[in-house]
Amino acid sequence: MCSDFQRAESGTELLARLEGRSSLKDIEPYLFADEDSPVHGAILEFHGPEGTGKTEMLYHLTARCILPKSEGGLEVEVLFIDTDYHFDMLRLVTVLEHRLSQSSEEVIKHCLGRLSLVYCSSSTQLLLTLYSLETMFCSRPSLCLLILDSLSAFYWIDRVNGGESVNLQESVLKKCSQLLEKLVNEYRLVLFATTQSIMQRTANSAEGPSCASNRPSDAELDYRPYLCKAWQQAVKHRIFFFKHDDSNTSNQFSLVSRHLKSNNLRKHFFIIRESGVEFC
């Protein structure tokens, strides 16, 4: 149901909910480890240390969505939730300008009109905002993509506020995860959420994440799940990001995409140019 209000759905709302949302299958095939998995109702987590290209990938996906069909985009709406004030509008505009065949202020503004931005400064505010955004998802069938950068921004603050009890520390994020799962499933959205690698594995693991190794299993060597179980269960794909440190001025990156149920792994390389992410 649209909201807690005890009223019947109007005809248009019913159609919007069922018929709906255009397929995001072509949004970026490289990110999905399992080609057969449905894209609707998917939750993908981007995980990696800083400077590995997670936010750039989000700009790439946003551009893919908001560009008009005539320019190779999907012409759908995007909602970007920013929790650490890292969203760089000017960078997104640069990416759009490079991808448009004829870029003018008019066209750029038209594309940006399909993007909505929300800033949250605490996990409680994030939870309340998700509740109030429900009406937005309900009434706008062209809103297909939800981006959350990043989900782990309040981790330490929540731990401090929760006192001694782990349950209390995790309670708000748990509610957020459950609500996100519900919204994504009910409104058939796709959610990309980033989490930062703020935890370190103990010294037992010899190789760090920065080596350009070819074995996909190295991806998980430094990974230590620290967010609540409810989130771990909601994620369908986990994508690890790496930066290659071999050359001095490198802009070579790679990602390893893992489908959590089927355990399929895919590895891809990409570079970052002025025009954004480019897969090799």
Added chain:
Amino acid sequence: MGVLRAGLCPGLTQDMVQLLRSRGIKTVVDLVSADLEEVAQKCGLSYKALVALRRVLLAQFSAFPFNGADLYEELKTSTAILSTGIGSLDKLLDAGLYTGEVTEIVGGPGSGKTQVCLCVSAHVAHGLQQNVLYIDSNGGFTASRILQLLQARTPDEEEQAGALQRIQVVRAFDIFQMLDMIQDLRGTVAQQVTNHMTRDRDTGKLKPALGRSWSFVPSTRFLLDVTKGTGASDSQRMVCLMKSPRLPTGFQEMVDLGTWGTSEQSPQLQGDHT
């Protein structure tokens, strides 16, 4: 934000608060996530009133979405790029310090972090005629050094005095004083912070201090390194870009601490001063 109390929002009376609390609903989150039909039955409150209350609370405490086109319009007029006054550093930073972003300077002891801060302050106050808030937490700020830097830029004493007045210095020796200061700041600013180096526990390599959680906060980070080897004078430093949202990392430039006091070598910047 959090606990429900009378007057928190219009329509929330003390009686309602008591009734809700008696059924385990103490915070805003509890109420918003609860099944309101159930709550209405258990607490004996009107369902309609609860629904209205939920709507008001959400409107008051949740964040409001902005449209991308509107935000872009606003940013076009309010974003500024502040040149640091050091040509090679500006190259590394893609023209300078961006407002709305945090730039971090990392370096070992004696690498010149404070010198960079003083130099940038002098340039912003005198060359760009903008206000500077200098928060000093390790006693590195000396007014005489700033005056020296200004004197090297202009012989005019009035100009020097004007620039000095635009620099506000605050000494904050614990985190609470610092947070207090930052909370009172209004308007768009560009922030520059310094950080020390420490050794990685496992590999022994040098890395920026304060750990991973801090490392995600700044958008840009550059390292100041003392250059070794023959031919390099004591005052030379190598600046290396470690993190940037718009340039590939790894770029290096050489800067000379000794010449920072003087008017910039780059002809472009000299043009700005006239």
